Amino acid sequence: MAQQDVLKLAEVSSDDTQGARALPSNVEAEAAFLGALLIDNRVLEELQTQLGPQHFFEPVHARIFERIVTLLDRKAVVTPVTLRPYFEADEQLKALGGVSYLARLTADGQGLLAPRELADQIYDLALLRELITVGRTLVEGAMDTSEAVEPQQQIEQAEAALYKVAEGAASANEAKSFAQATHTAIFNIEKAFNSGGNISGKTTGLESVNSKIGGLHDSDLIILAGRPGMGKTSLVTNIAFNTSQRYVDDMALGIEHKRSVGAPTAFFSLEMSADQLATRILAEQSGISSEALRMGKISREDFQQLSFASQRLAELPLYIDDTPGLSIAALRTRARRLKRRYNIGLIIIDYLQLLSGSGRANDNRVNEISEISRGLKTLAKELEVPVIALSQLSRAVESREDKKPMLSDLRESGSIEQDADMVWFVFREDYYVNATEPKFPAEGDPPGVVDKWEAWRQRMEQVTGLAELIVAKQRHGSTGRVRLKFEARITKFSDLDADDPRGGFVSD
Numbered sequence: 001m002a003q004q005d006v007l008k009l010a011e012v013s014s015d016d017t018q019g020a021r022a023l024p025s026n027v028e029a030e031a032a033f034l035g036a037l038l039i040d041n042r043v044l045e046e047l048q049t050q051l052g053p054q055h056f057f058e059p060v061h062a063r064i065f066e067r068i069v070t071l072l073d074r075k076a077v078v079t080p081v082t083l084r085p086y087f088e089a090d091e092q093l094k095a096l097g098g099v100s101y102l103a104r105l106t107a108d109g110q111g112l113l114a115p116r117e118l119a120d121q122i123y124d125l126a127l128l129r130e131l132i133t134v135g136r137t138l139v140e141g142a143m144d145t146s147e148a149v150e151p152q153q154q155i156e157q158a159e160a161a162l163y164k165v166a167e168g169a170a171s172a173n174e175a176k177s178f179a180q181a182t183h184t185a186i187f188n189i190e191k192a193f194n195s196g197g198n199i200s201g202k203t204t205g206l207e208s209v210n211s212k213i214g215g216l217h218d219s220d221l222i223i224l225a226g227r228p229g230m231g232k233t234s235l236v237t238n239i240a241f242n243t244s245q246r247y248v249d250d251m252a253l254g255i256e257h258k259r260s261v262g263a264p265t266a267f268f269s270l271e272m273s274a275d276q277l278a279t280r281i282l283a284e285q286s287g288i289s290s291e292a293l294r295m296g297k298i299s300r301e302d303f304q305q306l307s308f309a310s311q312r313l314a315e316l317p318l319y320i321d322d323t324p325g326l327s328i329a330a331l332r333t334r335a336r337r338l339k340r341r342y343n344i345g346l347i348i349i350d351y352l353q354l355l356s357g358s359g360r361a362n363d364n365r366v367n368e369i370s371e372i373s374r375g376l377k378t379l380a381k382e383l384e385v386p387v388i389a390l391s392q393l394s395r396a397v398e399s400r401e402d403k404k405p406m407l408s409d410l411r412e413s414g415s416i417e418q419d420a421d422m423v424w425f426v427f428r429e430d431y432y433v434n435a436t437e438p439k440f441p442a443e444g445d446p447p448g449v450v451d452k453w454e455a456w457r458q459r460m461e462q463v464t465g466l467a468e469l470i471v472a473k474q475r476h477g478s479t480g481r482v483r484l485k486f487e488a489r490i491t492k493f494s495d496l497d498a499d500d501p502r503g504g505f506v507s508d
Helices: 003-012 027-039 041-046 059-073 080-087 091-095 100-105 115-143 151-166 178-194 207-213 232-252 274-286 290-295 300-313 328-342 365-383 415-419 429-434 447-463
Strands: 221-225 265-269 318-321 346-350 387-391 422-427 466-474 480-487 492-495 505-507
Touching: 027 041, 027 059, 027 100, 027 115, 041 059, 041 115, 059 080, 059 091, 080 100, 115 151, 151 328, 207 466, 207 480, 221 232, 221 365, 221 415, 232 265, 232 274, 232 318, 232 346, 232 387, 232 492, 265 274, 265 328, 274 290, 274 300, 274 318, 318 328, 328 365, 346 365, 365 387, 365 415, 429 447, 429 466
Parallel strands: 221 387, 221 422, 265 318, 265 346, 346 387
Antiparallel strands: 422 466, 466 480, 480 492, 480 505
């Protein structure tokens, strides 16, 4: 592009751009890159940098690039001639001589010598500009010493802003066009179609659950609740293993990351230590009870089987953080770090009530839980991953004859139900039936004692090893109950056998 065109661009820039002349930029590199792209449309396919219109300093160049990408998505050939109709009414382009400027971009073709390097420079300069903006905001906020200012909140906001810059997602808060949203929706539908019609998100590893919910969707907050002893932690450790193992399998098959229904997983265990959690997963995958593992009551064959299982698990992209007493702000910071370092696609928190909120909310537990649930939903949207958070239920369940939990049983705050995209309850009837075992009949007992114990035994046979995942809320579909198999010895959930009449799911 001619030198006079570069000078002219500076003259016609907006007042905001005029005031930002000191910001890092290279308008000539932008023009040269656009020229190369108009000469050879394949340049865009060869880029490794995720270049977008927002990365261009000059607004005219941003609009030209956006239109080029749109036309290429339609499989059109893009040249100055095919671009002409879209820019004939562009006022800023008229100041540069009108649509003839598009042809002048391709005049010397110098950009074809190093298009990748030009794209990298445009991208890097855009990140530097965003970093300057973050720095200015941080300084302005730190200079504010009024009582309303929360320093810890400022640190949290600054860390979130820096994360977006590090990810090249500085425009994440900008409005998306309907075309962009539609493109994402079509991609998810295509992924569901290619997976066999069940999964549009991350897999749970449980086919019956996937069929009901369509997988774990990005940006969703899923609350998994239940009374103690129901198997909440066991279920999420199963899901954590299944999702991360599927990712390993997909990578081995050459499936690209964004098309995999598995994902690297982050597990925040606020209740159990990392080694306790690892012991559970080892028990599930080796088929040896966790009690036997803890006490060392295993045979040589068991130990060999355990060794094979541990070797397989060592390759899993499953990251456990067992730091106790985390605040919601600290958890979000750690999650961003894991996302940046390992590109995690699923976050699990065990459990929500062990998190703490900010200092100002600690005087009211309901407000604190509301802050935590909102923070988890914000985290899911910010990192664009599903977040599963375990939650306790109130004791009201125990006082009812029907022990199946309801949404009103969620402990301490209705905001948990409000913020969640899905609410699951795990329920095992055999836990309660077992607790009602009558007196074992002895010789000479009346028939009524024998009948009562026999009725109990038959009921136990019907419900032993049967669990229900109650989908009490789902933004994406219907509610209902999914019946699963639960092996208490190794704390493992799985799909019921195909010929088991108790299988499948029941809609409410």
